[in-house]
Amino acid sequence: MARRVAVIGAGVSGLSSIKCCLDEDLEPTCFERSNDIGGLWKFTETSKDGMTRVYKSLVTNVCKEMSCYSDFPFQEDYPNFMNQGKFWYYLQEFAEHFDLLKYIRFRTTVCSVTKRPDFSETGQWDVVTETEGKQERAVFDAVMVCTGHFMNPHLPLESFPGIHNFTGQILHSQEYRSPEGFQGKRVLVIGLGNTGGDVAVELSRTAAQVLLSTRTGAWVICRSSEWGYPYNMVVTRRCLNFIAQVLPSCVLNWIQEKKMNKRFNHEHYGLSITKGARKIIVNDELPTCILCGTVTMKANVKEFTETSAVFEDGTVEENIDTVIFATGYTFSFPFLEEPLKSLCTKKIFLYKQVFPSNLERATLAIIGIISLKGSILAGTELQARWATRVFKGLCKIPPTQKLMAEATKKEQLIKRNGQHGGGTEGERESQEGSASSMDPDLGLYLTTPAKIKSQHLTN
């Protein structure tokens, strides 16, 4: 039975994992490469360390009623949606309340996690860490990988002919912290995810002009909904789930699209979503910015010249100073050995998105590589609770041969259905290392039988 557990990363997932280890009388040691808890919720003024972190103005997009750890509610006076500082403070309160900090070794990077020679009997791992230039090796009975979904910026420069001739500033949204430095500039933001929407709106207050380019459009919803209740509270209902399951998808889509367009017609605002795509973003101000002309919606960029962008609809925008790629992230596990390293980047080969299918002993769990309808806190807590019980032998998972056969079958089925190459949620979910988050936080609204089917395939 496992006793000593290495937890890699002290973000939301890592904190969930430490707590669940303690609940199961396991001995966690958490390694965190930075000097604080909270992972991407720890705001820093610069992005020099290359870590993905929240920008200054970020506000949560899942309300507090739907997003706390199960045994640690937000304090009464917390707002329904909170800024990044307040949310980080909640994580700090959680860590202090359950006395988790003493299990964390800060400024310690995990360099490698390899199977011990007797792994098939013991399930143990050799973990090599580095603290301020000094390496250490230790043996652990189990490992919880909590290194996050948004590790590496996805910068698809190859999709943009001429970008290398562009003489203006180019950056990825990972580097974006605040609107300072963009005053009076003509800025082109590429990608309409939650980040692209937020950055465009924020820059519209200081930049000379903001252009927001999208390939697929998006449904844009507000944090508040009917009667002023937070949106997630209104749509996360058993009866709506039931309706989504019984109605034919064409009827459901028709009702939902009508509802989405009731506040404003997405087509009129240049936001109309590609047929078959189901992308929802949360943005309270974007429609108003478009209405007032401070943000101009644009089609996908066809090519760049030295100073301008040519769009697929034939329009050209001259004198662009800055291009911000808000094109999302990928994830990877550089400290794992092959073939485990590659397998873990394919979600389909993670049993219930947690246990790699190719391990003869279920002593390594990936926590937090999930796209959810609601808050990540509840999701990672459930994953960690289950994983620690598997480590202890209280829960069993099927043998590796069965898991590999099932995952391979699902992968083939998805390929046969044409789900490869990027576009719909199902496609992106099955892509290697893609931190797709088109649905994550509020996808429920557009849950259709078709979507449930594709989710089932990728689980």
Ligand SMILES: Cc1cc2nc3c(=O)[nH]c(=O)nc-3n(C[C@H](O)[C@H](O)[C@H](O)COP(=O)(O)OP(=O)(O)OC[C@H]3O[C@@H](n4cnc5c(N)ncnc54)[C@H](O)[C@@H]3O)c2cc1C
């Ligand atoms: C801009 C942005 C806004 C978001 N807003 C919301 C929101 O409003 N609501 C919501 O529910 N979700 C939101 N999310 C989703 C987000 O993924 C989760 O909220 C959550 O922060 C993920 O936590 P995590 O612990 O899995 O990963 P992270 O927070 O990324 O933490 C990973 C940790 O692992 C550490 N680490 C990595 N590699 C190593 C190594 N080799 N050795 C040691 N340590 C290592 C890192 O330093 C980091 O501290 C947002 C995501 C982004 C990018």
Ligand SMILES: NC(=O)c1ccc[n+]([C@@H]2O[C@H](COP(=O)([O-])OP(=O)(O)OC[C@H]3O[C@@H](n4cnc5c(N)ncnc54)[C@H](OP(=O)(O)O)[C@@H]3O)[C@@H](O)[C@H]2O)c1
């Ligand atoms: N709390 C908040 O309010 C908040 C704020 C920001 C982010 N987040 C979260 O942070 C995570 C990451 O969000 P994100 O917006 O950074 O990434 P994302 O959700 O992955 O969105 C990236 C967008 O980039 C575009 N894109 C990707 N590849 C492209 C290519 N090759 N060419 C052109 N466009 C491309 C796509 O938009 P198009 O289809 O339009 O091209 C895609 O939707 C998500 O979980 C999100 O919910 C939350």
